[in-house]
Amino acid sequence: MLRHSAKPASSPLPSAVTVIEVIQRSAEFLARKGVDSPRLQAELLLAQVLKLPRMQLYLDFQRQLTPAEADHLRELIQRRGRREPLQHILGTTCFCGLEMAVNRHVLVPRPETELLAEAGWEFLRQLTPGDSGPRAVLDFGTGSGCLAVTLAVKCPDVHVTATDVSPDALAVAAQNAARHGVSDRIEFRESDGFAALPAGANFDLILSNPPYIPTLEIDTLQPEVRDFDPRAALDGGPDGLKFHRLLAGQATAFLAAGGRLMLELGDGQAAAVRESFEAENWIVEAIRPDYNQRLRIMIARRD
Ligand SMILES: C[S@@+](CC[C@H](N)C(=O)[O-])C[C@H]1O[C@@H](n2cnc3c(N)ncnc32)[C@H](O)[C@@H]1O
Structure with a gap:
């Protein structure tokens, strides 16, 4: 008779297993x-399945997974094995x-983009409050809305305009704004x-993490x-700098006096990006x- 645990030959997990066993087998799989940090990834996915903080797994190593839990974990581990990002699965x-x-x-937000957010809120916090209403920020290419939402949370007196060419991305960004209670201070366009x-x-701060991977490198x-x-x-055109040039040429018209433009750029692009901006004064x-x-x-300015 086929037990509940019957599974395809490629499955990473056997049927009746303990926490420690599934961690080991999933990590090996x-x-x-070719997944980086496989044990950590296996633990995070198991914690998601068991609805526990990851560290709790260490106190429960001998716990037996129910068949439903094992099936759920198997599905998640297989997705990760196909190299779907952990963040998409979670x-x-x-x-x-x-x-x-x-x-x-x-785009899954990257750790280095947190440095852009930090530079943004440090600048906004040292501005004196405007006479003509809240300080204005433009997040160009908002994606998940990570920058727009973070600045709105960290600086309660700013108003953010968040743009993207993708309506699907804007829907995710709007969801994140609602999650953090800042929808009333972010306008999505x-x-x-x-x-x-x-x-x-006119914006006091324009910030952007634009696409900057050269097309053929993707x-x-x-x-x-x-x-x-x-x-x-991802796609920043043939040399990766299409959006940096666009910002160098067009952002001036939207920057308030005393304002700043803050951009993320790719490894090795600093000299070329500097040159594009200096060429536009x-x-x-x-x-x-x-x-x-x-x-x-x-970080750049006009005056
Ligand atoms: C590198 S992602 C950055 C997303 C997010 N700001 C972050 O830091 O994680 C670049 C974003 O620019 C958007 N984008 C691409 N082409 C664009 C265009 N022509 N105009 C406006 N946004 C664009 C993409 O849809 C994407 O969401």
């Missing part, structure tokens, strides 16, 4: 599939300490570049990125390193 990620929903319509911004719109990236992040979130104030000491965050 994920390692064979449905969320953490950005600047805030939980953000993510799915295949948005579907826009190709600056096209949908009203003439005369297929060389790890499967989690290449196959699951939206192409439109920007003053490049700083290009800051990421956690690996690579120059990744540019």
